[in-house]
Amino acid sequence: MLPASSISSIRSIPQIYQYITEFPTISDSGPNAITVGPSGDVWFVMGGLTSLGELTPENGTVKVYQLPEQKNLTANSWGVAFDDKRNLVWFTDEISNAVWSFNVQTDEFAKHALPHPRSSPYQISIDNSDNVWFTEIDGNRLGEISATTGALNEYQVPLTSAYNALINSTGPAGLAIGKDGTIWFAEAYGNAICSYSGGKFHQYDLSSFGVNSPTGIAISPNGASLWITQHGGSFISRYDPNSHFLVTISTSVIGVTESLPYFIQVDSQGNVWFNEHYGNAIGRYNPSNNTLVEYEVPSRIPNLGNLSGVVTFTLSQHGQPWFTELYTGKIGTVNISKPVQLSMRISGMSGNTLNLNGGNSGSSSLNVTVDEHLGSSPVTLKSFVGNPNVKLGIHFSKSSGSNNFASNLTITNESSGSYSNNLCWITISAVSSQVIAGEVVQIEL
Numbered sequence: 001m002l003p004a005s006s007i008s009s010i011r012s013i014p015q016i017y018q019y020i021t022e023f024p025t026i027s028d029s030g031p032n033a034i035t036v037g038p039s040g041d042v043w044f045v046m047g048g049l050t051s052l053g054e055l056t057p058e059n060g061t062v063k064v065y066q067l068p069e070q071k072n073l074t075a076n077s078w079g080v081a082f083d084d085k086r087n088l089v090w091f092t093d094e095i096s097n098a099v100w101s102f103n104v105q106t107d108e109f110a111k112h113a114l115p116h117p118r119s120s121p122y123q124i125s126i127d128n129s130d131n132v133w134f135t136e137i138d139g140n141r142l143g144e145i146s147a148t149t150g151a152l153n154e155y156q157v158p159l160t161s162a163y164n165a166l167i168n169s170t171g172p173a174g175l176a177i178g179k180d181g182t183i184w185f186a187e188a189y190g191n192a193i194c195s196y197s198g199g200k201f202h203q204y205d206l207s208s209f210g211v212n213s214p215t216g217i218a219i220s221p222n223g224a225s226l227w228i229t230q231h232g233g234s235f236i237s238r239y240d241p242n243s244h245f246l247v248t249i250s251t252s253v254i255g256v257t258e259s260l261p262y263f264i265q266v267d268s269q270g271n272v273w274f275n276e277h278y279g280n281a282i283g284r285y286n287p288s289n290n291t292l293v294e295y296e297v298p299s300r301i302p303n304l305g306n307l308s309g310v311v312t313f314t315l316s317q318h319g320q321p322w323f324t325e326l327y328t329g330k331i332g333t334v335n336i337s338k339p340v341q342l343s344m345r346i347s348g349m350s351g352n353t354l355n356l357n358g359g360n361s362g363s364s365s366l367n368v369t370v371d372e373h374l375g376s377s378p379v380t381l382k383s384f385v386g387n388p389n390v391k392l393g394i395h396f397s398k399s400s401g402s403n404n405f406a407s408n409l410t411i412t413n414e415s416s417g418s419y420s421n422n423l424c425w426i427t428i429s430a431v432s433s434q435v436i437a438g439e440v441v442q443i444e445l
Helices: 162-167
Strands: 007-011 020-024 031-036 042-046 051-056 061-066 080-083 088-093 098-103 108-113 121-126 132-136 141-145 152-156 172-177 183-187 192-197 200-205 214-219 226-230 235-240 245-250 261-266 272-276 281-286 291-296 313-315 321-325 330-334 342-347 353-355 363-372 379-385 392-396 404-413 423-431 435-444
Touching: 031 080, 031 088, 031 313, 031 321, 031 330, 042 080, 042 088, 080 121, 088 121, 098 121, 098 132, 121 172, 132 172, 172 226, 183 214, 183 226, 192 214, 226 261, 235 261, 245 423, 261 313, 272 313, 281 321, 291 423, 342 423, 342 435, 353 363, 363 379, 363 423, 379 392, 379 404
Parallel strands: 172 214, 214 261, 353 435
Antiparallel strands: 007 061, 020 330, 031 042, 042 051, 051 061, 080 088, 088 098, 098 108, 121 132, 132 141, 141 152, 172 183, 183 192, 192 200, 214 226, 226 235, 235 245, 261 272, 272 281, 281 291, 291 435, 313 321, 321 330, 342 363, 363 404, 379 423, 392 404, 423 435
8 A cells, every 4th residue: 555645735716607516726737537436535647747536515624645656747637437336436547557545534646557558447347346457558458356355357359340459449438337237338449339148248339320439338227228328429229239220329419510428327227328528518418208308517718719628427326416627627416406407399290200201301390398497698509410421401480589588490311321220319409508407309211
């Protein structure tokens, strides 16, 4: 065990907005990777300070524990996990090529150096037996630190394509562990996901669906399906590994050409949460009613793409979203107890499916009603197609307004050819300066 090189603390005065609360830490601390402990304290890696940070939201205290042996270096972490049985915070660090643990009772670190250089340890999670699992995005390995022996084991992930063989990695990235102990991870360079169980890997190629750079992965509450982020496509997708059925939902791309969702988690109610790097927002999709809400983060740095760096996020044990702001040095959370003062309803179809099976001439109209009580700038209606290969003509009779307004939405099938299951999904969004409210519609071609 190695004691922290130094321990310091600051008092953070929260900046409270309607839907977001931000806790400033240190402007150049570069927070990335985040988790919440059982007491509600928020833990995150401060890469610019080569430190582990701890935020107590109740009083705004931020403690900074500097890593030993790395005073003149930075840290680069994409994963933190709290081990509540042993009171340890586990995190990855690409710079030191190691997995670290921190004892919250003794303020001591332990370094678990990886044997292969440039492994790039990425995300990290703990299974029901307290074994620590992590992905190596460039090393193309799945790693494990045994709870019983402390031994570090690494398992080589099979290469799946000529491209993966050329770069020698499928890009193991986001990580999730099922209740049955199965390890699931996204393969960002392979456009696939992979499971590991009983000493065997099973890879699911998603390239035929056009999946682009999956980075995050989560398991649905019933364990029957998986949720992934498509970082390269600005989509989130639900995948059933048994039926090989994929649903792809577009985020509401705002501000820049892509939203770049990174990681994804599912709360106990089945809500799907994810963070958007370029969208500078935290999203929540409710599969039960097909609604999408995206909370825009107020802080933005103009010369960094007008972004704050919402690169990693987590859910607390009570379903509270927390996120890091890499560029501003802030830690943020969504005020989920506050009702969203913007809603949108779509009517004029059977259930949630719109049939456009009339070929290229297939066309249909829907009614869109917007209810806005934000008292801010006008709301703009926008549409986003969840399949980049499907071409739809989408027209609003009225594309913006304030307070309550209605619009007629006409959708025309302008595609040719066939698609998987002849289905695609479009996101219709009401966009304001604070929050985006959307509804996802299934289109039958």
